[in-house]
Amino acid sequence: MYQPHLHDLIDRLMGKTNDKLLANSSLQLRIMANIAEIEQLFNQLYSHHPKAKGSFEKLISSILTAAKTRPVKMQEKDAAKMKLGNWYLSNRIVGMSLYADRFAGGLLTLADKLEYLEKLGVNLLHIMPVFESPQNESDGGYAVSNYRKVDEKFGDLLQLQTLQNHMTEKDMYLMLDIVFNHTSRQHAWAKAALAGDKNYQDYFYMYDDRGMPNAFEQAMPDIFPEVAPGSFTYLPEINKWVMTVFHNYQWDLNFTNPQVLVEMIDVVLWMANLGVDILRIDAPAFIWKKVGTSCQNLPEAHVLLQLVRLCVQVAAPGMALLAEAIVQPSEIMKYFGRNNYFGQECELAYNATLMALQWDALATKDVRIMQYSQPELQQKPNTSTWITYTRCHDDIGLGYADGYIYQAGFVPYHHRNHLKNYYIGNDDSPARGALFGSNPKSGDARISGSLASLCGLEHALEINSEAEIKKSIDKIILMQAMSLFSGGLTMLFYGDEVGYTNDYSYQKDSGKSYDNRWMHRPIINWAKNDKAFVEGTIENQVFAATQNLIALRKRLAVFADHSNIYWLQTGNNHVAAFVRYTADKKITCLFNFNDAGSYVRWSALFGHDAYGYELTDYWADKKLTANGEFYIMDAYAIAVLEQEK
Ligand code: GLC
Numbered sequence: 001m002y003q004p005h006l007h008d009l010i011d012r013l014m015g016k017t018n019d020k021l022l023a024n025s026s027l028q029l030r031i032m033a034n035i036a037e038i039e040q041l042f043n044q045l046y047s048h049h050p051k052a053k054g055s056f057e058k059l060i061s062s063i064l065t066a067a068k069t070r071p072v073k074m075q076e077k078d079a080a081k082m083k084l085g086n087w088y089l090s091n092r093i094v095g096m097s098l099y100a101d102r103f104a105g106g107l108l109t110l111a112d113k114l115e116y117l118e119k120l121g122v123n124l125l126h127i128m129p130v131f132e133s134p135q136n137e138s139d140g141g142y143a144v145s146n147y148r149k150v151d152e153k154f155g156d157l158l159q160l161q162t163l164q165n166h167m168t169e170k171d172m173y174l175m176l177d178i179v180f181n182h183t184s185r186q187h188a189w190a191k192a193a194l195a196g197d198k199n200y201q202d203y204f205y206m207y208d209d210r211g212m213p214n215a216f217e218q219a220m221p222d223i224f225p226e227v228a229p230g231s232f233t234y235l236p237e238i239n240k241w242v243m244t245v246f247h248n249y250q251w252d253l254n255f256t257n258p259q260v261l262v263e264m265i266d267v268v269l270w271m272a273n274l275g276v277d278i279l280r281i282d283a284p285a286f287i288w289k290k291v292g293t294s295c296q297n298l299p300e301a302h303v304l305l306q307l308v309r310l311c312v313q314v315a316a317p318g319m320a321l322l323a324e325a326i327v328q329p330s331e332i333m334k335y336f337g338r339n340n341y342f343g344q345e346c347e348l349a350y351n352a353t354l355m356a357l358q359w360d361a362l363a364t365k366d367v368r369i370m371q372y373s374q375p376e377l378q379q380k381p382n383t384s385t386w387i388t389y390t391r392c393h394d395d396i397g398l399g400y401a402d403g404y405i406y407q408a409g410f411v412p413y414h415h416r417n418h419l420k421n422y423y424i425g426n427d428d429s430p431a432r433g434a435l436f437g438s439n440p441k442s443g444d445a446r447i448s449g450s451l452a453s454l455c456g457l458e459h460a461l462e463i464n465s466e467a468e469i470k471k472s473i474d475k476i477i478l479m480q481a482m483s484l485f486s487g488g489l490t491m492l493f494y495g496d497e498v499g500y501t502n503d504y505s506y507q508k509d510s511g512k513s514y515d516n517r518w519m520h521r522p523i524i525n526w527a528k529n530d531k532a533f534v535e536g537t538i539e540n541q542v543f544a545a546t547q548n549l550i551a552l553r554k555r556l557a558v559f560a561d562h563s564n565i566y567w568l569q570t571g572n573n574h575v576a577a578f579v580r581y582t583a584d585k586k587i588t589c590l591f592n593f594n595d596a597g598s599y600v601r602w603s604a605l606f607g608h609d610a611y612g613y614e615l616t617d618y619w620a621d622k623k624l625t626a627n628g629e630f631y632i633m634d635a636y637a638i639a640v641l642e643q644e645k
Contacts, residue, residue, distance in 0.1 A: 006035045010032075013060060030317065031063070041307040045255075046258040055258035055261070055262050059261070059262050063315050066316065071275075074316070082317060087320075089383075090560050091554060091556065091559035093124050095126055095173075097128060097494065100155070111163050114166060114167065114172065124175060128140065129144065130151060131144050132150070133145060134249070137185075140517070142177070143179070147179075148267070161275075176271060176274070177279075178281055180283070180284065181245070182252045183251055183253060184249060185250075189203045190204070190251050193238075196238060201238075203260050204242050206240045206242050208239070208240055212241075217230060222439060222441075223437070225441070226438060231243060232244060233248040245286055255288060268308060269316060286301075288300040297327055297334065302334060302337075302341075302345060305345050305346060306344065321347055322348040325349060328401060329401060332351075332352065332353065336384040347384055349380075349386060350386065352397065353377060354486060357373060358370070360419060363418070363422040363431070365574050366574065367574065367591075368408040370576055371569070372408065378566075385489055388491070390451055390480055390483050391454075392491065393517065396446055396447040413443070420435060420445055423449060430460065431456060433453060434519065436517060448517050449502055449519065451496040452476060456468060457499055459472075471636065474636035476499065477545045477546070481619075481638045485553065485580065487563070487580070492546070497532070497543050498528065498532050498542055499539060505523075506518030556587060556640075558581055564581050565578050572598050586643070587618070587641070590641070592634070592636060592638070596635050597634055598633045599630040601631075602626040606626065612626060614644040618640040
């Protein structure tokens with residue numbers, strides 16, 4: 001809606017900086033198209049706040065400044081992306097998350113490893129948090145003490161920019177994190193608050209007594225119940241309580257204060273101008289708090305994200321937002337936007353549900369819960385996409401809906417217990433993981449462990465069994481194949497491409513020993529990774545298979561995510577299958593989660609007249625004929641089938 005006062009505001013702000021910026025007509029269109037909506041969303045959150053008016057002006061000024069200083073190269077890339085339309089849906093993008101230091105020794109030397117990643121087929125790097133974070137209280141970089149300074153242990157800002165330039169030359173994309181929900185207690189804002197500065201105390205949720213903390217905690221679940229129970233921390237220096245949902249050194253930012261929003265959007269836009277293609281918004285489910293609620297997934301959190309999206313659209317339209325909302329499926333979906341904002345909130349969200357259900361199927365050899373969950377997951381907007389993944393730096397949560405567990409005939413409590421036992425290696429299971437975040441009150445727990453260890457490779461090596469090694473590699477490939485083919489932008493986790501097993505050395509480091517997620521965050525030993533190119537080694541088998549999967553994904557346009565998927569009922573509870581299609585191609589993907597051969601009726605896959613069909617299996621790279629009643633799959637096998645025309 002056209003609002004004359006907003007036009008005046010823009011004229012005034014532009015006049016003040018004596019700018020020719022609005023001569024750039026694309027920017028002019030973007031700001032005029034979005035400003036009324038930005039104001040409307042801003043007012044939904046802040047209209048009654050005494051600092052609302054000044055903050056709104058600052059917000060608009062920060063958007064215009066970011067747009068003005070956006071490097072020309074990035075503006076050109078924005079334009080190219082706009083032309084492509086929803087560029088992140090492509091089957092030709094495959095990502096990897098990695099720590100610059102643990103993977104390559106730092107940002108400078110990471111540039112030397114781009115070739116290795118290219119060989120694998122990776123062209124999007126999620127470089128795990130690089131901004132300054134205190135060494136012994138960093139939560140892997142998710143406790144930031146300076147949003148604009150690269151932590152010395154990784155290098156410096158110039159090295160990050162140089163790396164980004166190299167990556168652009170190689171047509172690689174960059175993803176970085178913004179830790180939006182909280183800062184480190186060593187951030188300048190927190191230090192000022194501790195020194196008694198009222199203005200900065202309002203940047204956090206701070207209280208003089210336990211009244212509000214008690215009220216909040218009645219409904220707030222513990223996130224790290226073992227090491228950081230409760231959601232508030234006492235500050236003896238100022239005799240106050242501060243909200244700390246995660247660790248006690250991570251102070252939650254108070255987004256009910258518009259000054260905080262303005263500061264954080266300014267950081268977002270500054271990061272956009274570093275050349276970030278996808279901004280991973282850390283923990284967005286937590287960014288708005290209200291007494292009496294779980295303080296997760298609140299409607300205002302969505303308004304905040306919609307606001308961020310509109311600001312980014314004006315200043316850096318090529319940057320996509322990824323919501324790291326690892327919550328129940330019905331809530332995850334909302335981060336794509338709903339109602340008027342359908343498809344207008346975050347472009348990407350993690351498919352944490354599918355990820356967890358892959359692990360569910362692997363442990364139970366039963367794909368029904370995964371299958372029952374699909375209709376809900378398929379409701380995402382066509383313009384949005386998932387991050388699909390099997391492992392990341394975090395634990396595996398088992399928070400999918402109980403209803404589907406019942407539907408498959410299991411009791412959720414016992415079912416989850418079985419999974420936990422399986423992944424910590426009980427009951428003769430070959431998996432080697434550990435429980436993370438066990439909550440004695442609720443009985444909940446999540447799972448840590450590397451892809452290879454959870455798939456049995458660590459155990460297979462212990463008992464030195466060729467057969468078990470083969471089986472674990474087959475499982476690794478099965479899991480990765482599902483992530484790569486099921487629709488979304490796939491994000492691998494570094495080390496998994498060569499089968500790193502758990503690293504227990506974190507136990508000797510006091511800054512990490514309390515957090516077993518470090519067991520699956522390896523320090524890369526390049527002598528080991530070099531074996532990826534030595535025929536016959538385990539590293540080579542895993543690397544080559546992963547490389548082939550990626551190549552296949554990139555080769556077949558059906559794997560671009562245009563919501564072009566439907567799941568099949570295979571009639572065999574061990575086998576999951578879905579069809580990916582375009583107007584002129586139909587590919588059927590099959591995944592056998594059984595540790596023995598499985599039979600699937602041809603008719604379940606290709607209809608009643610399937611008999612005699614000539615087929616291509618792209619994965620096995622062979623032709624076959626649909627003879628007999630059944631298609632027979634080996635243990636943990638996959639197939640990518642197309643009917644010959
Ligand atoms: C996100 C990160 C996780 C971190 C948490 C708190 O979930 O992925 O590693 O511990 O946020 O910042």
